[in-house]
Amino acid sequence: DAKTTQPPSMDCAEGRAANLPCNHSTISGNEYVYWYRQIHSQGPQYIIHGLKNNETNEMASLIITEDRKSSTLILPHATLRDTAVYYCIVRVAGGLRTSYDKVIFGPGTSLSVIP
């Protein structure tokens, strides 16, 4: 089962900020939060990731709560091209390890940006 839960769908007005929530209450201390998006019929695209600090890149910002049990992806000025399914996943990353985790995707959030 997926380690994350997300709302199935959201709407956002073009030009406004889109805030996509994700719950990951069972996250382990060495697991990062990753966000991907998939535009129809294309491969998923990496957006951003973080461990415990807030992160920002040219695409989005990631806000992780202090207890790390939830996070929010923020698209500051949504455009029609941001209409996609957004996936939040958690996985171990970095450092040496002897086992490899299965990357489990949930159903994601279908974001519709409205003109």
Add this chain to the structure above:
Amino acid sequence: KAGVTQTPRYLIKTRGQQVTLSCSPISGHRSVSWYQQTPGQGLQFLFEYFSETQRNKGNFPGRFSGRQFSNSRSEMNVSTLELGDSALYLCASSFHPGQGVTGELFFGEGSRLTVL
């Protein structure tokens, strides 16, 4: 630099046949993982390869298999195709997590398989 390349992009097979899909990872990436995506089940993990060894496997029957070559290119094979195998098959590459990088996945555009 070039992204993840999957071939073929589209293919049609009939029940009982077998199919082989190919994935060329981003240059320097050593880990390749495969996913099946269907409208009903979403994105499901098939397996992950690193250094020519399968490191993890999802809950799929033995008809689904894969391998990785010394140049990190990977293939997956589905034998005795069933109608339910119709799906988008996605490949993703990444650096080896043990090298201290942060493990983001880079996906190809997928191979869309239709089984008639």
